[in-house]
Amino acid sequence: MELMHEQAYVGGRWIVADDRSTTAVDDPATGETLGQVPALSATYMDGAIDAAHAAFDAWRQRPVLERADVLLTWYQGMTAHREALARLMTHEQGKPIAEARGEVDYAASFLRWFAEEARRTTGATIPPEDPTVAIGTLREPVGVAAVITPWNFPLAMITRKVGAALAAGCTTLVNPANETPFSALALAALAAEAGLDRGEFNVVTGPGRTFAERVCADARVRALSFTGSTEVGKSLIRQSADTVKCTAMELGGNAPLIVCDDVDVETAVDTAIAAKFQTSGQDCIAANRIFVHRALYDDFLDRFVERMNALAVGNGLDEANAIGPLIHEGAVDKAQGLVDDARQQGARILGRDQAEAPGPRFFMPTVVADFTPGMRVFSEEAFAPVAPICAFDDDDAVIAAANDTVFGLAAYVLTHADARIRRFLRGLDYGMVGVNTMDITGPHVPFGGVKQSGLGREGAHVGIEEYLETKYYCIGGLPQG
Numbered sequence: 168m169e170l171m172h173e174q175a176y177v178g179g180r181w182i183v184a185d186d187r188s189t190t191a192v193d194d195p196a197t198g199e200t201l202g203q204v205p206a207l208s209a210t211y212m213d214g215a216i217d218a219a220h221a222a223f224d225a226w227r228q229r230p231v232l233e234r235a236d237v238l239l240t241w242y243q244g245m246t247a248h249r250e251a252l253a254r255l256m257t258h259e260q261g262k263p264i265a266e267a268r269g270e271v272d273y274a275a276s277f278l279r280w281f282a283e284e285a286r287r288t289t290g291a292t293i294p295p296e297d298p299t300v301a302i303g304t305l306r307e308p309v310g311v312a313a314v315i316t317p318w319n320f321p322l323a324m325i326t327r328k329v330g331a332a333l334a335a336g337c338t339t340l341v342n343p344a345n346e347t348p349f350s351a352l353a354l355a356a357l358a359a360e361a362g363l364d365r366g367e368f369n370v371v372t373g374p375g376r377t378f379a380e381r382v383c384a385d386a387r388v389r390a391l392s393f394t395g396s397t398e399v400g401k402s403l404i405r406q407s408a409d410t411v412k413c414t415a416m417e418l419g420g421n422a423p424l425i426v427c428d429d430v431d432v433e434t435a436v437d438t439a440i441a442a443k444f445q446t447s448g449q450d451c452i453a454a455n456r457i458f459v460h461r462a463l464y465d466d467f468l469d470r471f472v473e474r475m476n477a478l479a480v481g482n483g484l485d486e487a488n489a490i491g492p493l494i495h496e497g498a499v500d501k502a503q504g505l506v507d508d509a510r511q512q513g514a515r516i517l518g519r520d521q522a523e524a525p526g527p528r529f530f531m532p533t534v535v536a537d538f539t540p541g542m543r544v545f546s547e548e549a550f551a552p553v554a555p556i557c558a559f560d561d562d563d564a565v566i567a568a569a570n571d572t573v574f575g576l577a578a579y580v581l582t583h584a585d586a587r588i589r590r591f592l593r594g595l596d597y598g599m600v601g602v603n604t605m606d607i608t609g610p611h612v613p614f615g616g617v618k619q620s621g622l623g624r625e626g627a628h629v630g631i632e633e634y635l636e637t638k639y640y641c642i643g644g645l646p647q648g
């Protein structure tokens with residue numbers, strides 16, 4: 168496959184482990200092995216830190232427009248290879264090819280965005296109380312930034328972090344998920360063509376646990392940015408404490424989608440289907456609990472199930488399919504466990520028979536109707552095409568139910584009533600709220616969560632802040648008059 172590399176990218180060179188250890192990568196739709204990537208040991212990870220550290224001074228000193236031009240060239244490389252990147256992604260991740268193309272565009276957009284932001288890392292002048300001094304701030308790159316990314320968005324979760332870090336003047340090392348390293352390595356090939364060939368951007372394949380241990384223990388790594396589960400995020404925050412790193416955490420979600428009684432049911436179903444089934448349900452901002460006003464409930468449920476049952480399930484390379492495989496068989500087991508638990512507690516299970524699934528890693532989209540707070544689907548992130556739906560009567564009660572979770576990433580509300588919009592915006596304890604839309608992402612968006620969904624924001628004008636320090640200065644002894 169075009170752009171497929173079976174070597175890691177460190178210090179501008181393609182490398183394999185001396186002992187030839189590798190990890191196999193497979194296609195979740197077919198189970199076939201796509202290839203192998205190096206399973207690098209701690210020694211190679213230390214080597215990657217050396218490379219990023221050695222490249223830091225030269226990169227931070229590059230004129231800002233040169234750094235921006237490198238990012239723009241990289242962006243152009245991604246758009247020129249859109250189809251190859253998308254096909255590689257669908258092979259290793261499983262998402263429908265149209266969604267993979269969308270992710271390539273989304274991922275590339277962060278490189279362009281941060282190329283533009285690079286020149287806006289401005290400091291400030293501060294009016295002094297003492298007229299004999301001048302005071303102000305400079306913005307400086309924090310240093311080497313380590314990045315750990317998940318398999319559900321194999322390109323965008325890298326470019327959203329690395330684009331910001333490189334624009335700020337940091338150098339970077341990325342440990343991609345073992346399930347989707349080929350997308351990261353394809354990105355490395357395009358990075359090399361764009362001029363990131365001296366250790367500014369490294370893709371270090373191998374166990375996440377070892378990578379985390381090495382970068383967390385090394386004081387030269389000044390920032391750690393992670394996207395993944397809350398459990399692993401907490402462990403990384405603990406591990407980063409000893410070297411007091413800047414940490415940015417994009418963690419799990421449990422998004423509520425609230426359908427009020429003043430909206431058109433068909434439009435609400437459109438939005439809910441898209442919010443639930445994007446990335447085959449394996450999306451941190453996927454609607455995880457759908458609350459529908461009782462006045463619309465039965466009608467909404469019927470139409471939702473009808474639309475859901477029409478979604479074609481199968482290999483993402485076939486343009487007709489809207490739902491691809493889950494990443495592991497364990498994810499299928501987890502989805503079935505959530506459904507079984509809900510059924511045992513009285514929920515109605517609606518949808519097609521799981522026997523129709525086209526392979527062991529597929530889960531047929533399923534509605535869990537009449538879910539209640541005691542069920543696992545209420546508190547756990549399904550990360551699968553499982554749609555829990557229940558009725559509500561009162562806005563305050565539904566806000567309380569929506570907030571009854573340790574997570575606080577994204578929430579959605581469908582209503583056109585001004586007062587209600589304000590009430591939901593104030594009441595929902597979430598980092599991002601979509602009103603009458605589920606289409607809430609983009610490079611201009613301050614993406615991130617509250618509570619146990621994370622720390623910091625990525626993207627937008629604030630995303631670069633995670634990679635900048637503020638240096639205050641005070642110049643005394645100025646001549647007067």
Ligand SMILES: NC(=O)c1ccc[n+]([C@@H]2O[C@H](COP(=O)([O-])OP(=O)(O)OC[C@H]3O[C@@H](n4cnc5c(N)ncnc54)[C@H](O)[C@@H]3O)[C@@H](O)[C@H]2O)c1
Binds near residue numbers: 318345
């Ligand atoms: N907030 C966001 O932007 C966002 C985006 C995508 C995914 N997610 C979350 O990610 C989770 C799904 O991804 P996942 O199951 O792969 O998560 P995960 O936490 O198991 O893995 C994420 C990454 O961390 C690595 N990893 C795993 N264990 C590690 C350890 N002990 N030390 C260091 N690295 C380790 C993995 O190799 C992978 O690269 C969901 O909870 C989802 O909501 C959040």
Ligand SMILES: N[C@@H](CC=O)C(=O)O
Binds near residue numbers: 319449450608
């Ligand atoms: N869908 C998210 C990634 C989370 O899984 C995004 O849009 O960035």
